[in-house]
Amino acid sequence: MTRGPAVGRTVGVLALQGAFFAHQIAFESLGQQTIQVRNEEDLGLVDALVFPGGESTAMSHLLRTSEMFEPIQARLSEGMPAFGTCAGMIMLSTAVIDGRHDQRSFGVIDIDVQRNAYGRQIDSFETDINVEGLHEPFHASFIRAPQVVRCGSGVSVLASLADSPILVKQNSVMVAAFHPELGVDSRVHAMFLEML
Amino acid sequence: MTKNAASGATGSMNIKRGLAEMLKGGVIMDVVTPLQAKIAEDAGAIAVMALERVPADIRRDGGVARMSDPEMIEGIKAVVSIPVMAKARIGHFVEAQILEALGVDFIDESEVLTPADETHHIDKFAFTPPFVCGATNLGEALRRISEGAALIRSKGEAGTGNVVEAVRHLRNILGDIRKITQADNAELFDWAKKLGAPLPLVQEIQQTGKLQVPLFCAGGIATPADAALAMQLGAEAVFVGSGIFKSDDPAPRAKAIVEATAHFRDAKVLARVSRNLGAPMTGIGMDQINERYAERGW
Numbered sequence: 001m002t003r004g005p006a007v008g009r010t011v012g013v014l015a016l017q018g019a020f021f022a023h024q025i026a027f028e029s030l031g032q033q034t035i036q037v038r039n040e041e042d043l044g045l046v047d048a049l050v051f052p053g054g055e056s057t058a059m060s061h062l063l064r065t066s067e068m069f070e071p072i073q074a075r076l077s078e079g080m081p082a083f084g085t086c087a088g089m090i091m092l093s094t095a096v097i098d099g100r101h102d103q104r105s106f107g108v109i110d111i112d113v114q115r116n117a118y119g120r121q122i123d124s125f126e127t128d129i130n131v132e133g134l135h136e137p138f139h140a141s142f143i144r145a146p147q148v149v150r151c152g153s154g155v156s157v158l159a160s161l162a163d164s165p166i167l168v169k170q171n172s173v174m175v176a177a178f179h180p181e182l183g184v185d186s187r188v189h190a191m192f193l194e195m196l
Numbered sequence: 197m198t199k200n201a202a203s204g205a206t207g208s209m210n211i212k213r214g215l216a217e218m219l220k221g222g223v224i225m226d227v228v229t230p231l232q233a234k235i236a237e238d239a240g241a242i243a244v245m246a247l248e249r250v251p252a253d254i255r256r257d258g259g260v261a262r263m264s265d266p267e268m269i270e271g272i273k274a275v276v277s278i279p280v281m282a283k284a285r286i287g288h289f290v291e292a293q294i295l296e297a298l299g300v301d302f303i304d305e306s307e308v309l310t311p312a313d314e315t316h317h318i319d320k321f322a323f324t325p326p327f328v329c330g331a332t333n334l335g336e337a338l339r340r341i342s343e344g345a346a347l348i349r350s351k352g353e354a355g356t357g358n359v360v361e362a363v364r365h366l367r368n369i370l371g372d373i374r375k376i377t378q379a380d381n382a383e384l385f386d387w388a389k390k391l392g393a394p395l396p397l398v399q400e401i402q403q404t405g406k407l408q409v410p411l412f413c414a415g416g417i418a419t420p421a422d423a424a425l426a427m428q429l430g431a432e433a434v435f436v437g438s439g440i441f442k443s444d445d446p447a448p449r450a451k452a453i454v455e456a457t458a459h460f461r462d463a464k465v466l467a468r469v470s471r472n473l474g475a476p477m478t479g480i481g482m483d484q485i486n487e488r489y490a491e492r493g494w
Contacts, residue, residue, distance in 0.1 A: 055222065057240070121301035122324045122325055124206060
């Protein structure tokens with residue numbers, strides 16, 4: 001199942017805030033080079049973009065002040081592959097429940113997401129999950145995690161927890177409610193490289 | 197560890213350090229009212245530190261500084277959706293138990309409050325929420341990690357608006373890490389002895405070249421340039437205490453520090469966001485202060 005790096009492709013990791021470095025380590029363990037994306041110039045160099053975990057309100061704010069929302073929106077509408085985890089899932093979703101009034105999402109995957117649906121940090125947890133296409137369970141961390149509360153018919157569910165989708169895919173976009181970038185298991189990152 | 201409704205384990209070291217990872221590249225702001233907490237969230241803060249007095253006022257007022265009133269912490273929790281942190285006195289594990297019961301997202305065992313125990317820090321493994329602790333050097337950082345801290349910050353000198361001590365502490369910690377990566381195995385025993393730190397943690401640093409948990413900067417940051425300085429020195433996020441709400445015009449300064457922290461290597465952005473912010477907090481020199489908070493804790 002694990003394949004080598006996507007030859008000749010550059011994977012960008014949005015590096016305005018959050019666990020972007022952990023994503024870079026995960027891709028580099030697969031032999032895939034990555035670059036940090038902080039401005040429009042960086043964006044021009046990448047073929048795919050990863051939206052890391054962090055605080056979605058802070059990232060949404062920084063996308064606006066850094067004048068990055070529209071350029072990213074344009075690339076996504078041209079079909080640039082994207083992978084979002086936790087806050088990244090919130091940013092790629094169609095609608096955000098309990099978001100800030102000025103929080104914008106890119107709407108490139110047909111799901112509605114509720115922020116912090118599993119509770120505060122004292123409710124954050126880790127557990128083994130089964131992922132479609134992976135033979136062994138994946139150990140997943142849920143940190144102040146969002147929950148998918150509506151999933152459109154065009155969206156494929158690759159993993160669920162207690163009947164809630166936690167890893168979903170539509171066209172060239174994949175999002176996770178958990179943090180595959182924490183820990184040393186890069187199988188979910190390999191699944192994203194398969195999509196490129 | 198306990199079980200969550202979705203039948204996973206809570207309060208593990210992975211989960212504690214995981215939240216610290218999510219805060220990287222961001223700004224954590226001290227706030228004393230719900231209104232300030234909203235201003236901080238609107239400005240793009242990744243978390244707020246709820247407290248009754250900012251360090252500059254604690255310094256001015258003197259007396260014993262303690263954990264904040266739970267009513268006040270809950271008031272702040274109610275108005276923001278970002279993580280809320282709160283401070284317990286060094287060694288005061290009952291204040292920490294109260295903060296845990298309040299559902300605080302991160303507990304700061306802080307030298308800014310008056311220490312409750314002059315020998316022992318809190319056993320941080322006994323708690324579900326993660327802890328952040330201050331350090332002035334690598335030995336202190338590793339002792340706190342061995343007690344269960346999920347995040348280390350420089351102590352700096354809180355409430356002064358003077359970044360000089362935070363710079364000293366970051367350089368101490370990161371400089372010694374760089375030296376240890378060059379040490380041979382025999383030298384590591386001496387490093388562990390000199391630092392007063394557990395040998396296995398020193399050996400791990402030799403292998404990985406980095407601290408076991410994220411390292412943030414705190415203590416004296418007052419301007420966007422201060423925040424970017426801390427980031428370029430190797431801090432992974434910044435705490436701003438008195439620097440925002442003791443300045444002339446807090447909201448624009450808060451936004452500017454958030455942008456400077458995200459774009460810390462981009463001098464053009466730093467020049468843009470540093471304009472027209474009004475006066476920063478006045479600040480004080482290290483020779484003018486009676487008590488160094490950084491000397492609290494051991």
